[in-house]
Amino acid sequence: MKRLFSLTYNFLLLLSLLLFVNCKETRIENSQWETISVQGKPTARHEAGMVAFKDKILLIGGRRINPIDVFDTKTNTWEAKSKTPIELHHFQPVVVEDAVYLIGAMTGKWPNEKPLDRVIIYYPERDEFVYGHTIPKHRRRGGAGVVYHNNKIYLVGGITNGHVDGYKPWLDEYDPKTGAWKVLDDAPDARDHFQAVVANNKLYAFAGRRTSKKTNQDMALTNTYGNIYDFETAKWETVTNILEIPTQRAGNSAFSWNNDIIIGGGESMAHEAAHNEVEAYNSKTKTWSKWPSLLQGRHGTGFAIIGDYVYIASGSGNRGGGPELTSIERLKLPSKDNSETVTQSNAIPIHKQWHTVTLSFAGPETSETASDNPFLNYRLNVEFKHEKTQYTIRGFFAADGNASETGAKEGNIWKARFTPDQIGKWSYSATLHHKDSIALDDDLKKGEQVDITNAKGQFIVTESDKDGVDFRANGRLEASKGYYRFQDSKKYWLKGGANSPENLLGYVDFDDTYRIQSSNKDGEASTTEEIHKYEPHLKDWKPGDPSWKNGKGKSLIGAINFLASKGMNSIYFLTMNILGDGKDVWPYIHPEDFTRFDVSKLDQWEIAFQHMQAKGILLHLVLQETENETMLDKGNTGPMRQLYFRELIARFGHHLALNWNLGEENGPASWSPIGQNDSQRKAMAKFLKNADPYRHPVLLHTHSHDPLRSKILDSILGYQYLDGLSLQQDKREFASHVVETWKTKAKEKGHDWLITMDEIGLWHTAALPDNEDPDHDSLRQYVLWGTLLSGAAGLEWYFGAKHPHNDLNSEDWRERTRLWELTNHAITFFQDNLPYWKMQPEHTLINSSKAYCLRKTGEIYAVYLPKSKVHTINLTNVKGDFTIHWFDPQNGGQLQKGSVDSIHGEGIRKLGLPLTQKDETVQRDWVCLIKKDN
Incomplete structure (x- = not known):
């Protein structure tokens, strides 16, 4: 017992010493806050703005409509001024010349407050409010950090839907003179209910939370780490463990002094009383220290510096709405900062669960067309280890590392993308080997090892800060008992979305994308030499959405936005249609060379795929068509097919919601008599399952009717590497029966199939535009409700070939708005009301x-x-x-x-x-x- 006590005592002593080192006490002259005796009394309030204006302090807004209260620091007197024109709360005011700008505020009652649609300006010397510029509709939020720097106002973070949900990582620049609004790169972390500061040409966002009344986590999701934006480089700095705030809290106040960023007050779930802790991050030494604690803990107010003192007033004394305070206190500030720059060798990067970690390595200089093929003769492997699990991830040649923007075909950058599923500490070790065709070999002992930078390292993974349909809020989808399920939460999920256009990626804004030849064959949609532009969806692109090469890609991103806005969560598309219907999609630098990949094009695909995942849209990757299923290795899973699969897995396998589809209408048919056989299908499925470290669902797209369909499927029933069917059915009235039949057959073989109704026929008609079939009565009955109530795991709508806006030339998903709405009604009913998986x-x-x-x-x-x-x-x-x-x-x-x-x-x-x-x-x-x- 004595030994146990000794070990425990020594551990606690060591821990206390470490905490002392990480957050040391700072001695400040007259290091005590003092309550000021005043004449008069301000209106009690919280969630208000407090700001210094010349030698006075202004208290503005707060819950309810309140007067402006002005504190004269020379006479210690409060004086009431005009009331705000509307209820204003949850904002950080900034002074611009002779005015105070209120931007990013909320109005209304808890918890459904609304962000303001315009800037409000207060002129203290005139005691006058003026309405200013309109805030762009899709960037409105409250509870953001706001700073004034270099004649611009910057807003970071905030929440779009009161206290319900919608916390954001946004950063925006606003010009108060012209009203110009510029969307900048998102912060590494979303946060609201905090204040930002500027010091040494950098913006600091510490503390705050991710308010989520929708999930009953109003105050629980406090931020652990701070974010720093460098105005000189226009980039966010890497988040490391050094930026961990000692006391997590939101509703805090903040200011900068010399090289310190000071965080004070706030609220959290740690205790009912508001926080009184004051802590400082030194931007030179990159260390935290303690400042004297407030006499009265409070949240929902601000700091104001006048002369040698920092002041704080008003706020709430407990977490939540009260008691609202009227007291004011001040602290004398230290005269100078003697800290020296310290190089931190123990900084560990911070990433988030379910967010992609992209590692870059500098290695040999090469190019897409080098005689020593970088795709075939090099192999990058990265081993990621956690105490509970480990993954071996394939990397890829990335040219200059920014090919989506530069179009580069050469460079010395190699990358690996990994999506961590565990919270905690991870380590990684990377090796690059060189040898003829080594990309096809998994034996790590083979090949000559090539030097690369950054070959070993570690990082910390914290909980995700995403919410809603974003897959980073929910985790990775798997196939389970005939349905989709999130691996982590075990929550089930139904899909509903678009099967057309199947050549989605035949898009004019992707590098080196064109149609090999037009076609007017019987049995497929006609094409011209024009490829997709999606111009009707350009208006659906929003500020802050991604693009590439100075604005390319906006129409496709807008199309994704539109489909997501209608509640759809899946898109079916081909990654290779050489010899197929569209003849405009392939990952290669040339459609006749299957060993070299187009780095910039694939990086641009990745931008679109990332956006789909953020919008909650599953990537249904269809790997080939019936016309080209024997093009690679005569249908075998030989070197060209393996290289193709490995490249797609390396670049895109990290996504959380993804299907590998073995191929459209796989197997011989009358219009394509040379097709893959049963052993070739099984070889593909097995290879994909074993090569994919995440083991995404593998599906097979079928023919449209029996006995052709049954001849192929009967022999693959029960195969352990195939998770289910992407079902095609010609006659809609039999769709439910077909789903039920194949689910029953699979169950009898002991391996439940996930079956999705992905292509309804007949091939020439299918799902017509709304103007031809306004309520889609037969589709609604036989296909939508019929298949879901027969055990389907979801469905996608095929557009047919012989009507306007068809499977290959559709440019506007609005043409089937009603169909998306009907589908969303059904999916919502299932998700809200049924344990359908049981x-x-x-x-x-x-x-x-x-x-x-x-x-x-x-x-x-x-x-x-x-x-x-x-x-x-x-x-x-x-x-x-x-x-x-x-x-x-x-x-x-x-x-x-x-x-x-x-x-x-x-x-x-x-x-x-x-x-x-x-x-x-x-x-x-x-x-x-x-x-x-x-």
């Missing part, structure tokens, strides 16, 4: 051959009813009482009450009708939710 189809429970039913017997039933007549459900062998609600598949919205509130089991029961369905003769569809009472 349910099975049993359509015969309903007294209609055209109805669909998904059930978990005795617990919950979801029923699609195509017409408004008297329907019944068979609960003969089921006990208990069940509540009935209705859902509108055409308009979505909340669940509705019906003419029958509840039913009892042990019999055939009438379901009634929704109360909004007054006339039983009206022919329309409904979805009925039948749920057992607890």
Whole structure:
């Protein structure tokens, strides 16, 4: 026991010494805050702005509409001035010449406050408010850090949706004279409820939180690390462990003095009382120190420096809304800073879980066309290790490291992309080997090792700061029990999206992209020499969205924005259609050389893919077409196919939501009689699974009908390396039956298949534009609700070949806006109401051959009813009482009450009708939710 006590004591002593070193006490002259005796009293408030203006201090805004309170530091007197024109809170005011700018404020009541749509300016000497420039709609937020520097105002962070959600890493530059607004690079971390400062030509953003009332994490997600923006380089500095704030808090105040960035006050979940700690980060020594604590902890106010003193007033004494304070205190500031620059050798980079870590290595100089092929004769491997797991990741040749912008084809930069799944400390070790065709060999002992920089290192991974549909908020998708599921949270996910245009990447703004030849063959959409421009979607690009080469790519990024705005979460596209329908997509520098890859084009693809993932869109990568499935290695998984797969895995496998699709309409067909055989399909699937360190789902796109489809699929049922089917079906009325059939066959083989209804026919018609099929009645019934209620894991819409806006020439996803809306209604219903992964189809429970039913017997039933007549459900062998609600598949919205509130089991029961369905003769569809009472 004595030995245990001694070890524990020594450990605690060492820990206290380390903490003392990391955050030492700073001795400040007269190092004590003092409360000031004053004449008068300000309006009690919090979430207000406090700022020094000449020799006075202004208190502005706060919850409710309050007067401006002015404190005269010469007479210690408070005086009330005009009230704000509207309720203003959650802002950091800045002084510009003779005015105070209020920018990035919120208005309204908790928790649904709204950001202001314009700048508000206050002129203290005139006691006058003026409305200023309009803030761009898509950059409005409150709770941001705001600084004035070099005649510009900078906003960093903030939140777009009150306290509900929408915290951002944004950085913007605003010119108060001209109103010009410029979007700059996002900060490494999102944050709100904090204050920013400027020192030594750098912007410092420390503390804050990611407010998320939506997930009941109003104050829980406080930021651990600070961010620093260098105005000279226009870049954010790498986040390291040195930037860890000693006391995490939000709603803090901040100021800079000499070389110190001082953080004081704030609120957190650590304790109910507001924080009184004051801590300083020295920008020269890169160390933290303690300053004297406030006499009264407070949050939702600010610091103001006048003369030799820093002041703080107002705010809330506890976390949350009160008590609101009226006291003011001050601290005498140190006269000078004697710190010296210290080189930190123990700085460890900080990354986030589920965010891509890109490592760059300087190695041999080469080019895409070098005689010593960099894609074939070099192999970069990086081993990432964590105490719980490890990954071996393939890297790739990256030319000059910035090829998406420069178009470079040569350079000495090699990269690896890795997405960490564990929080904590990671280490890595990289090796670059050289030998003829070594890219095809996994034996790490082979080849000559080549020197590279940055070959070893470590980094720390913290929790993600993303929210919403962004996959970085949710993790990696896997195939599980016939559905998609997030590996980490085990939450299930349904997809709904676009299958067309399949040649999405045949886009004019990607480098070296063109159509080999136009086509007008029977059985496919006609093409011209023009490739995709997506001009109708240029208006959907928003400030802050990515682009490349001085604005290229905006129309495609806008198209992705539009599809995501309609609730869609998947896009199907080919990565190679040489010899196929479009003849405009390939990853190579030339469509006849399969050993050399176009670095700049692939980097530009990556920009688009990153944006899809941020918008919650799964990458459905279709690796080939039926016309070219034997083009590489005569269909075998030989050297050219292996190189192709490895290159795609190295560059894009890090994405969290990704399918590998073995190929469109895989296998021989009458229009393409030379196709891959069963052993070749299996070899592809096995190679992809084994080469992909993340083991993304591997699917097979089918032919459209039996027996052609069955001949191919029957022999691959149960194959462990194939996760499911990307189903094509010609006749829509049989779509649900086909889904159910293949799910049943797979289950009987002991290997559940994930089946998605990805291409509905007939080939020439499919999903028509809204103006030809306004409500998509048959698609809604047979395909959308029919397949989902039969166990499909999602669906995508194919546009057909012989109508406008077809599978190859579609430029505008708006042409099917109604179809996206109908799809979103269905996906939302499933995600909000059903444990669908535990349910099975049993359509015969309903007294209609055209109805669909998904059930978990005795617990919950979801029923699609195509017409408004008297329907019944068979609960003969089921006990208990069940509540009935209705859902509108055409308009979505909340669940509705019906003419029958509840039913009892042990019999055939009438379901009634929704109360909004007054006339039983009206022919329309409904979805009925039948749920057992607890």
